[in-house]
Amino acid sequence: MPYQDVNRKPIAAAQNPYVVSGAAASVVDQEYSPRLVRTKFINDLLDEVQQSIKIRRPIKLFFVGEYGYGKTTLLNLIAQEFNHNDGVCVPIKFQEIVTPVAASSQPEKHFESLLGAILLKLYNVLLREGLLTKSDKKIFEKTEYINLFDVFFELLQHTQKVYILIAFDEVEALFSNLSIEPSYFLSFLHSLSEKFSPRPGWALCVSVTEEYYAQIISEARQLQEARFNFKILKSLRPQEVKEYIETKNSSVTLMTDNKVYPFEEDVIDFVAVVSGGIPRFVETICQLIWAEAELSHTSVSLETARRIFSNSYRVYAEAYFSELRSSYALSEEAEAFLNILFFSGERRQSIKDLLRWKDVCQITYFDGLADPQAKYRLKKASKELRSKHNFAQYIDVFGQNPYRYTLTNLVFKDIFKNRERL
Amino acid sequence: MRILAKGLVANNGQTLKTTLSWLEGKLVTHKAYRGKPAGTPMSGTTIKNYLTGFYVLDLFKADGKLYSETIPRPRASVSVNAKIEVSKPLEIVLQNSSVEVFEENFTRTCSQYSQVVIDYKSNRWSLQEKYHINDNCPPAQLKELLTKYCEYSYVGHPGVGYLEIFYNEKIQIDNYLNLFDFIVENYGDVAEKSLGLIPLANILNHLRQVSDYTDEDFNKHLIQLQLTHRIELRTTKSQLARNMGIDLVDIRGVKYGFIKILESAIAV
Numbered sequence: 001m002p003y004q005d006v007n008r009k010p011i012a013a014a015q016n017p018y019v020v021s022g023a024a025a026s027v028v029d030q031e032y033s034p035r036l037v038r039t040k041f042i043n044d045l046l047d048e049v050q051q052s053i054k055i056r057r058p059i060k061l062f063f064v065g066e067y068g069y070g071k072t073t074l075l076n077l078i079a080q081e082f083n084h085n086d087g088v089c090v091p092i093k094f095q096e097i098v099t100p101v102a103a104s105s106q107p108e109k110h111f112e113s114l115l116g117a118i119l120l121k122l123y124n125v126l127l128r129e130g131l132l133t134k135s136d137k138k139i140f141e142k143t144e145y146i147n148l149f150d151v152f153f154e155l156l157q158h159t160q161k162v163y164i165l166i167a168f169d170e171v172e173a174l175f176s177n178l179s180i181e182p183s184y185f186l187s188f189l190h191s192l193s194e195k196f197s198p199r200p201g202w203a204l205c206v207s208v209t210e211e212y213y214a215q216i217i218s219e220a221r222q223l224q225e226a227r228f229n230f231k232i233l234k235s236l237r238p239q240e241v242k243e244y245i246e247t248k249n250s251s252v253t254l255m256t257d258n259k260v261y262p263f264e265e266d267v268i269d270f271v272a273v274v275s276g277g278i279p280r281f282v283e284t285i286c287q288l289i290w291a292e293a294e295l296s297h298t299s300v301s302l303e304t305a306r307r308i309f310s311n312s313y314r315v316y317a318e319a320y321f322s323e324l325r326s327s328y329a330l331s332e333e334a335e336a337f338l339n340i341l342f343f344s345g346e347r348r349q350s351i352k353d354l355l356r357w358k359d360v361c362q363i364t365y366f367d368g369l370a371d372p373q374a375k376y377r378l379k380k381a382s383k384e385l386r387s388k389h390n391f392a393q394y395i396d397v398f399g400q401n402p403y404r405y406t407l408t409n410l411v412f413k414d415i416f417k418n419r420e421r422l
Numbered sequence: 423m424r425i426l427a428k429g430l431v432a433n434n435g436q437t438l439k440t441t442l443s444w445l446e447g448k449l450v451t452h453k454a455y456r457g458k459p460a461g462t463p464m465s466g467t468t469i470k471n472y473l474t475g476f477y478v479l480d481l482f483k484a485d486g487k488l489y490s491e492t493i494p495r496p497r498a499s500v501s502v503n504a505k506i507e508v509s510k511p512l513e514i515v516l517q518n519s520s521v522e523v524f525e526e527n528f529t530r531t532c533s534q535y536s537q538v539v540i541d542y543k544s545n546r547w548s549l550q551e552k553y554h555i556n557d558n559c560p561p562a563q564l565k566e567l568l569t570k571y572c573e574y575s576y577v578g579h580p581g582v583g584y585l586e587i588f589y590n591e592k593i594q595i596d597n598y599l600n601l602f603d604f605i606v607e608n609y610g611d612v613a614e615k616s617l618g619l620i621p622l623a624n625i626l627n628h629l630r631q632v633s634d635y636t637d638e639d640f641n642k643h644l645i646q647l648q649l650t651h652r653i654e655l656r657t658t659k660s661q662l663a664r665n666m667g668i669d670l671v672d673i674r675g676v677k678y679g680f681i682k683i684l685e686s687a688i689a690v
Contacts, residue, residue: 176662211680214616327646
């Protein structure tokens with residue numbers, strides 16, 4: 001039975017509000033998703049940007065955050081602000097530039113080629129926007145005589161625009177694919193920002209991953225140029241994850257009283273923990289849960305969510321439990337116990353409950369094992385796990401006679417993370 | 423160490439140069455270093471540095487030019503043309519064939535016969551008496567005190583890493599929580615400034631100098647710290663590591679460049 005919206009109309013599969021690879025993933029010059037969830041951080045930032053545009057205060061922003069934290073999304077939103085104010089955005093996504101640069105030049109020439117590629121990209125974007133004409137290409141011919149930053153300035157000057165945003169996205173791609181030291185690129189940015197200083201409407205926004213933060217900060221100090229404003233992106237707090245899911249779900253269901261529907265309340269906690277509050281992972285996990293449960297459930301309970309998760313990530317779970325085993329010096333049966341408990345996807349499982357899965361779970365440990373044998377070993381394993389010091393963070397134990405076991409949400413989170421590493 | 427001792431004994435009475443040529447090609451590196459894989463033959467300079475260490479420990483005498491003062495720290499330097507005379511205890515130590523027994527006797531010999539080690543021990547003892555320094559005084563503080571009160575110009579050792587190890591008390595790390603304390607104590611400041619990220623190779627190299635920590639234990643404890651949600655290991659591409667000037671550490675086939683401390687005290 002499919003999910004229903006506020007008017008009891010079935011919701012089509014295509015209306016899944018989540019995207020497998022995350023909301024923004026895409027480049028600055030693409031249409032951004034209208035269903036984007038605006039957190040307080042985003043709203044504050046946009047207010048700041050709008051204010052800056054209004055009073056022509058220079059905008060120089062550095063977004064620091066890990067994969068999936070929403071750096072590109074932010075650039076997209078800022079680009080929108082510029083477009084609304086009759087400005088133009090030049091998105092420079094380094095992932096696209098590095099391959100041709102690497103292919104076309106010797107490692108020691110990477111930096112020069114890169115500057116060339118940036119310039120060319122700038123020219124092409126402005127040409128496509130109709131802000132430059134082919135005849136402006138003659139500026140390039142002068143490059144040998146004049147400073148590169150002058151060329152930059154000239155090109156932008158020719159557009160006659162007051163508001164221009166240069167967005168450097170995925171800067172980390174430079175350092176992980178080309179032989180360019182971060183300090184080179186930073187001096188380039190600083191020079192560019194100097195060059196822009198007479199034009200407060202021309203903005204520079206840069207996104208980069210956390211590794212470079214320390215280096216960037218120290219370089220910025222060295223050059224006594226702290227004019228860039230650093231914005232460190234953080235993961236969402238559980239409450240924000242809840243609001244995130246509510247916004248997404250209710251945008252499809254149009255429900256006002258039960259915004260989390262078709263998810264049940266405790267699914268939200270599960271998603272918040274497993275995703276670690278990282279927006280892209282919230283998307284990935286919700287997409288999976290929404291789509292898989294759609295066929296057979298009117299709403300998604302925690303049990304369903306866990307089972308769906310167990311089905312999809314079994315391979316990673318095996319690797320994770322074997323790591324856990326070697327680190328905690330667990331026995332083989334304890335590892336098998338954890339595996340079968342994960343496989344079941346259920347909560348509060350007694351040994352008797354777990355035995356039901358023995359023949360279908362395809363865990364090699366149980367191959368050819370008779371029921372009484374398996375039961376004995378699982379019992380032994382459960383005793384071991386109960387007595388293990390510090391193990392409460394992985395497994396919850398309920399009752400007695402019989403004991404019942406639940407894997408904690410944290411285990412699901414670790415397994416989800418393992419997926420990234422493998 | 424044993425091969426070096428062998429080289430000295432075999433060339434007793436000859437010049438240091440002949441000892442060097444006897445040793446060259448016989449020694450290989452244990453670990454990958456500066457892009458060269460483990461097992462690369464050691465360079466002449468490296469071998470000479472090791473031999474200088476033997477000299478400072480009074481394991482052989484040389485009649486050539488001895489100390490050359492270089493700034494900022496004094497370094498021992500033995501001329502390659504100096505004739506060497508190996509001390510008796512070293513010859514005796516070498517008579518036993520097994521490596522373990524050699525290492526043990528070698529350490530004992532050094533503490534009995536080497537003037538630097540004897541001096542160091544007595545200085546340490548007197549510091550302990552006078553200033554009530556306890557046994558687990560941090561190496562940095564100890565260095566400072568030795569410089570201040572015992573007129574050491576540089577504590578540790580001229581040029582040769584293993585002597586520094588000899589001088590300092592070794593840190594014992596026998597479980598993952600110890601490792602975590604070590605990291606927070608020594609790198610907490612760095613982490614605070616860099617969103618909790620610390621280059622992994624720095625920690626590992628530091629540990630190799632001040633403890634007997636095996637790589638295997640290090641890897642195991644790191645994984646445990648990750649499993650118990652105290653740190654996160656960050657994979658890093660080799661090109662990136664080159665550009666940033668850091669080394670990568672291989673743990674169970676995955677190359678990591680950084681750890682991120684998740685402890686709330688550090689996290690920013």
